[in-house]
Structures are given as C-alpha cells and as structure tokens.
Amino acid sequence: QKEVEQNSGPLSVPEGAIASLNCTYSDRVSQSFFWYRQYSGKSPELIMSIYSNGDKEDGRFTAQLNKASQYVSLLIRDSQPSDSATYLCAVNNNAGNMLTFGGGTRLMVKP
Amino acid sequence: DTEVTQTPKHLVMGMTNKKSLKCEQHMGHRAMYWYKQKAKKPPELMFVYSYEKLSINESVPSRFSPECPNSSLLNLHLHALQPEDSALYLCASSQPTGTGVFTGANVLTFGAGSRLTVL
Numbered sequence: 001q002k003e004v005e006q007n008s009g010p011l012s013v014p015e016g017a018i019a020s021l022n023c024t025y026s027d028r029v030s031q032s033f034f035w036y037r038q039y040s041g042k043s044p045e046l047i048m049s050i051y052s053n054g055d056k057e058d059g060r061f062t063a064q065l066n067k068a069s070q071y072v073s074l075l076i077r078d079s080q081p082s083d084s085a086t087y088l089c090a091v092n093n094n095a096g097n098m099l100t101f102g103g104g105t106r107l108m109v110k111p
Numbered sequence: 112d113t114e115v116t117q118t119p120k121h122l123v124m125g126m127t128n129k130k131s132l133k134c135e136q137h138m139g140h141r142a143m144y145w146y147k148q149k150a151k152k153p154p155e156l157m158f159v160y161s162y163e164k165l166s167i168n169e170s171v172p173s174r175f176s177p178e179c180p181n182s183s184l185l186n187l188h189l190h191a192l193q194p195e196d197s198a199l200y201l202c203a204s205s206q207p208t209g210t211g212v213f214t215g216a217n218v219l220t221f222g223a224g225s226r227l228t229v230l
Contacts, residue, residue, distance in 0.1 A: 101153035
C-alpha cells in the first residue's frame with residue numbers, strides 16, 4: 001500500500017481557472033507536508049509547506065491540510081500555462097530526515 | 112540558479128565502468144541526500160547523511176557507494192551498474208532534524224540532477 005497517494009492525471013484546466021490537486025497519506029503521525037513542482041527533465045522545486053490544520057496561502061497558491069482525514073491539497077488560482085508541470089506531494093513520516101513522495105499529478109493549463 | 116550543484120549533468124557509462132556523481136552545497140546544511148527518479152515516477156530515497164555520517168541506507172545495492180568527504184560534498188560512486196539503473200539522480204540538502212520532523216527551517220533543497228544512462 002502506497003504511503004502517499006495522488007491522482008496521476010493529467011489534470012487539464014483552462015487558463016485563469018482554479019486547479020485543485022489532492023493528496024492522501026497513510027501515516028497518522030506525519031507532521032510536515034510539502035508541495036513540490038517539477039517541470040519535465042528538471043529537479044523538484046518547493047512551492048508550499050504546511051504543518052497545521054487549515055489553509056495556508058502564498059500568492060496564487062493555497063495549501064489545505066486536514067490531519068483527521070489524512071488529506072492535503074493544493075489550490076492554484078488564476079492558473080497560467082507556466083504552471084503546467086508535475087506536482088509532487090511529500091510527507092515527513094517521522095522516520096528521521098525522510099520525505100516520502102506521492103506519485104505526482106501532472107497539471108496541464110491550456111491557453 | 113540552484114544552490115545545490117550536481118555534476119555531471121549527463122553521464123553515459125557501460126556496465127563495466129566506474130564513475131562518480133558529485134554534489135556540492137554551500138548553504139551550511141548538515142544533512143545531504145541521494146534520490147533516484149525514474150521517468151514519470153516520484154523520487155525514491157537512496158541514502159541520507161547527517162553530520163557527514165550515513166544515517167539511512169534504503170537497501171540500495173552495493174554497486175552504488177555513497178561518500179560524504181565533508182559537510183559540503185556528497186559523492187555517489189557507481190560500479191558495475193545495470194541498464195535498469197538509468198535514471199535521474201537527485202542530490203538534496205537540508206538542516207538535520209533532531210526530531211526527524213522537517214519544519215520551515217530545514218526543508219529539502221534539490222540540485223538540478225545528474226541524468227545517468229547505463230548501456
């Protein structure tokens with residue numbers, strides 16, 4: 001059973017729309033959650049981190065965490081074609097300096 | 112530009128070759144990592160060094176040999192690899208977490224990666 005699950009997509013949204021990316025995790029004691037963006041052939045780039053239940057906003061990005069439901073999401077408002085990438089959810093599983101990545105969701109923003 | 116530098120960017124090697132991947136960071140981070148990423152798959156952790164000591168080895172075959180000569184450098188020595196080892200190898204660094212929990216002060220920063228092809 002995968003520890004961190006994401007829909008692989010592709011998720012296709014029109015330019016200007018809200019893109020909603022979802023992630024579930026299995027380890028109830030996980031405390032730190034991250035969203036990385038990865039363009040094709042490039043390395044992952046951190047875009048959001050969240051540690052407490054609720055919403056955290058940073059520009060066009062909002063991360064949402066619900067520990068009771070073991071669910072974390074990323075909303076991208078006013079989606080741009082340059083947002084087209086794979087978005088990786090990563091969870092710190094308290095095993096010591098380790099992040100476990102989900103399989104990633106490929107987002108396509110169409111002009 | 113990334114603050115974690117990996118060389119070479121591309122490497123092609125035969126199954127009998129010995130080569131090394133190098134990683135350098137000057138952010139004062141004391142934890143460094145090797146991840147392996149196959150196409151359309153997430154990064155998979157291989158090794159973690161904390162304060163220059165190997166703290167995690169995720170059951171990686173011995174044909175991969177990590178080395179951390181000092182707090183800024185991390186190497187991955189490659190020998191007798193198989194074609195299925197072809198992948199993007201990512202180095203990352205962070206501050207170590209005393210409790211094992213990452214916080215805003217010590218998130219992972221990735222290098223640009225070394226794309227390895229084994230013939």
